[in-house]
Amino acid sequence: MKKVVVGLSGGVDSSVAAASLHHLGYEVIGLTLWLMKGKGQCCSEGLVDAAQLCEELGVPHHVVDTRDLFQAAIVDYLVTGYEQGVTPLPCSQCNKTVKFGPMLSYAQAELDTSTMATGHYARIEYDPQSQRYRLLRAVDRQKDQSYFLYDLSQEMLAHTIFPLGEQTKSQTRRVAAEFNLHTAEKPESQDLCLVEAHGSMQTFLDQYITPQQGEIVNQQGQVLGHHQGVHHYTIGQRRGLGIAAPDPLYVIGLDAAMNRVVVGDRNSAQKSECKVQRINWVSMAKPDAPIRAEVQIRYRSQPVPVTVVPLDDQGLRVNLVFDDPQFGITPGQAAVWYDGETLLGGGIIERFPD
Structure with missing residues (x-):
């Protein structure tokens, strides 16, 4: 019987996995990471639901306290990014640094196995020709989560099972009902865990970043209004500017040093x-020439x-040249x-040159 450690959040997806x-x-061992300090849905109700599931299945359940790691790798990472005028994407960083890495280490060191599973909607297959593990989209494109998994290493992919990758969300709900799992009808999480815990991203950030009034200006530097903190805005944002204008205005730049939000029309937001930096090449080796x-x-x-153009010999930076201009490209987010x-690779969008 093969032993597998299953990451349990307390939701229906990980429960069905x-x-x-x-x-x-499989000999299943449940593992829940205690991520957040203070009260949060995934770390209070989720812990209880995960423990109850393991009791229903008659399998052991382990809880690992990773709150300090989550604080340093995710909370501090987010706050620093917003302070610098970028909009970080925490989920991919969390998957690699806080979840999959520590889960694999704990499984190997404490539970005598190198196999782990999660409830993510994605697929993994081994390509003998390239001798690489390929990360594929889930069958259910509406639930596909491969985007958030682009930063996983080959070692992580080699030891991971995604049991839900071949099924749809409705099938997952049906399986949960067939197994009579208490999480079968549990509502799906719609937001980042930090948003769920604090009510909104703005509320979360205001606990760490002191709101400071600044100017909202157009591309010519003309003052059109005022804001209460650059960290409340993101590239491409239209709502919440509080500016009366004949045509819609969008955030096209965040100048943290000058505490300014720059706005313009839709064309200027394209x-x-x-x-893109911090590239992880997943299903292929880094290319030596541009690829489509x-x-x-x-x-x-x-x-x-898009044409992906390598910018260095290490494959850590690329230039993305789009066939058609794209709206709201946001520094700090993942491309x-x-x-x-097949997911080839991904990285973090760099700040635009001034």
Whole structure:
């Protein structure tokens, strides 16, 4: 019987992943990471639900306190980014640094196994020709979470199972009901865990960043209004500017040093290219020449055709040249490129040059 450590958040997806593997004959061990200091849905109700699931399945449940790591790798990372006028994406960083890495280390050191599973909607397959593990989109494109997993290493992919990658969310709910899991009807989380815990991203950030009034200006430097903190804004934002103008205005720049929010029309919020750093090449080795792909610049954005141009010999920076200009490209967010269903690589969008 093969032993597998299943990451349990207390939600229906991870519950079904554990129950399915248990049904297939795996020796399942539940593992929940205690992430957040203070009260948060995923770290109070979630811990209880995960423990109850393991009791229902008759399997052991371990809880690992990773609150200090989450604070340093995610909370501090977010706050520093917003202070600098970028909009960080915490989920991919959290998956690699806080979840998959520590889970694998704990499984190997404490539980005598190197196999782990989660309830993510994605697929993994081994390509003998390239001798690499390929990360693929989930069958359910509406739930596909490969975008958030682009930063996983080959070692992590080699030891991971995604039991839900071949099924739809409705099938997951149905399986939960068939197994009579108490999480079968549990509502789906709609926000970042930090947003759920604090009510809004603004409320969370205001605990760490002192609001400071500054100017909202156009591209010519004309003052159009005032704001209460650059960290309350993101590139492409339209609502909440508090400016009366004949045509819609969008945030096109965040100048943290000058405490200024720069706005412009929709055309000025579009760019034909952007630079990406901290690249992780997933399903392919770093290329020596430009490649064609389809890129997502946000989780819910549609993939668009792009040329990926390497900028260094290490493959850590690229320039993305879009076939058509893209709206609201946001420094700090992830750009992730695919070849059909296969995730080739991804990285963090750099700040635009002034």
